[in-house]
Amino acid sequence: MSEETARTPEFVQSLERGLMVIRAFDAEHPQLTLSEVARATGLTRAAARRFLITLVEIGYMRTDGRLFSLRPRILELGYAYLSSLSLPEVAQPHMEALAAQVHESCSMSVLDDDEVVYVARVPTKRIMTIGISVGSRFPAYATSMGRVLLATQPAEWLDDYLARVELLPMTRRTVVDPAKLRVLLAKTASQGYALVDQELEEGLRSLAAPIRAENQTVVAALNISAHASRGSSDTIRRELLPPLLATAKRIEEDLRLASNP
Amino acid sequence: MSEETARTPEFVQSLERGLMVIRAFDAEHPQLTLSEVARATGLTRAAARRFLITLVEIGYMRTDGRLFSLRPRILELGYAYLSSLSLPEVAQPHMEALAAQVHESCSMSVLDDDEVVYVARVPTKRIMTIGISVGSRFPAYATSMGRVLLATQPAEWLDDYLARVELLPMTRRTVVDPAKLRVLLAKTASQGYALVDQELEEGLRSLAAPIRAENQTVVAALNISAHASRGSSDTIRRELLPPLLATAKRIEEDLRLASNP
Structure with missing residues (x-):
């Protein structure tokens, strides 16, 4: 039960364990046996069986008696969140237009813990696409959207973040020195965008800008990502920054219309 | 506790109740108080409180002490399912190209219980878009994708479906006569596509085709939907059917490549 930690007395462990069973299924494990679920979650077979039976009864899982797999109804849990945001719905058509204009993937993220989480994405029609979708997470420090979102946090929050985060080299270019990162974040804040050059993945550059609500709070970050073959960082900035901004x-204009119709 | 029914002895009620708490949040209710969650779920305040506290501790919910709202991490539950399908990932770039070509929204669905569930969607850049996203559900009988998916079910399953389903008039054009629906489904199967003319919503026409795996099993339906202003059913068929097919x-070709690389 590696995922479980000490909890308040009111904590409902059955809920946590049931959610662990759901998360045991993914792209590499679309179908699992009872034993495999028990192994993946650290639950006993008896416990895993109860959760699987419950999920089958609720309609979130199907089984042929041996193999279990998730059913599409499970989407309603994630979409309870997505539909509670007006942001992706407002942004989507503009992101489609941007992706069509620049022929590159366009994404939108919010900050959650110390990671960016994708809440909208328009991939390009390339054969080599990147396996990123709504719900994907990356460490904020190594991504352009993360830099934009970090740069606009209150100073105190940022101090805490820089003290607690472990800056790992995702590539040999990743900035892993907190002092250097702090300088980059100050620059991001002052110039109003972030350009990250192959710090998350070799061959991948990305450019991000903040999306601000009417009260100027940054509610999300918008980015364009491009293969290094698209051109140098200067080319990226020159060609992609104006359409991104x-x-x-x-x-932002549509968001204001959506909140003050 | 209207959502709860009699269950097997092994049923874990806490899991079901915790999931009910998650589902209490949606577009109309992005933030709820403890009392509102208790009311929406039929749980006691004490029970609702335990589930909310648990969800906050797991990182699926945030609170300011009074209002609760979902956090983006909740997406990992729905995406455990989506990432287990290679289908939307394979289909997305082709759907983007189709939507760009015909200037209409393009969607992909699978059948779940008696409803279609959207697993991929490319909306158009219209101001008046329809509030449909991945995870949205509609009754299968009144939608073009539903007709395609029903038409390719085994005869016995279809008999059961037509016996159990309540055909409700979504508009004055909705086919609510089971015998007539059966004829339409036979036609859909033989012609290889379905055209639904304002049966789900006035002013909305849609055209759907099946997506078949290598063994010819229908794994999903693909559609284009268009406002009635686009033209008559004949126009829709003439202009949109060839690019849809x-x-x-x-x-289908890419799916075969993905499964036999």
Whole structure:
């Protein structure tokens, strides 16, 4: 039960364990046997069996008696969150237009713990696409959207973040020195965008800008990512920054319309 | 506790109740107080409180002490399912190309219980978009994708379906006569596509085709939906059916490549 830690007395362990059973299924493990679920979650077979039976009864899982797999109804849990945000719905058509204009993937993220979480994404029509979808998470420090979101946090929060985060080298270019990262974040804040050059993955550059609500709070980050073959960082900035900023502005205008109809 | 029914002795009620608490949040209710959650779920305040505290501790919910709301981490539950399908990932770039070509929204669904569930969607850049996203559900009988998915079910399953389903008039055009629906489904199966003319919503026409795996099993349906202003049913069929079928074919080819690399 590696995922479980000490909890308050009111903590409902059955809920946590049931959610662990759901998370045991993924792209590499779309179908699992009872034993495999028990192994993946650290639960006893008897406990895993009770959760699997419950999930089958609720309609979140199916089984042929041996193999278990998730059913599409499970989507309602994630979409309870997504539908509670008006942001992706407002942004999506503008992101489609941007991706079509620049022929690169366009994404939107929010900060959650110390990671960026994708809440909208328009991939390009390339054969080599990247396996990123809504719900994907990356460490904030190594991504352009993360830099934008970190740069606009209160100073005190940022101090805590830089003290607690372990900056791991995702590539040989990743900035892993907290002092250097702090300088980059200050620059991001002052210039109003972040350009990250192959710090998350070799061959991948990305450019991000903040999306601000009417009260100027940053509610999300918008980015364009491009293969290194698209050109140098300077080319990326020259070609992609103007359409990125124009799209961010259009999304912000629509957000204001959506909140003050 | 209207959602709860009699269960097997092994049923874990805490898991079901915790999931009910998650589902209490949606677009109309992005933030709820403890009392509101208790009311929405039929749980006692004490029980609702324990589930909310648990969800906050797991990182699926946040609170300011009074209001609760979902956090993006909740997406990992729905995406455990989505990432277990290679289908949406394979289909997405082809759907983007189709939507760009015909300037209409393009969606992909699977059948779950008696409903279609959207697993991928590319909306158009219209101001008046429809509030449909991945995870949305509609009754199968009134939708083009549902007709395609029903039409390819085994005869015995279809008999059961037609006996049990309550055909409700979503508009004045919805086919609610089981015998007539059966004829339409036979036609759908023989012609290889379904055209639904304002049966789900006034002013909305949609055209769907099946996506088949290598063994010819229908794994999903692909559709284009268009406002009635686009033209008559004949116009829709003439203009949109060829690109729809061509896109379905390309997705099927890529699916075969993905499963036999």
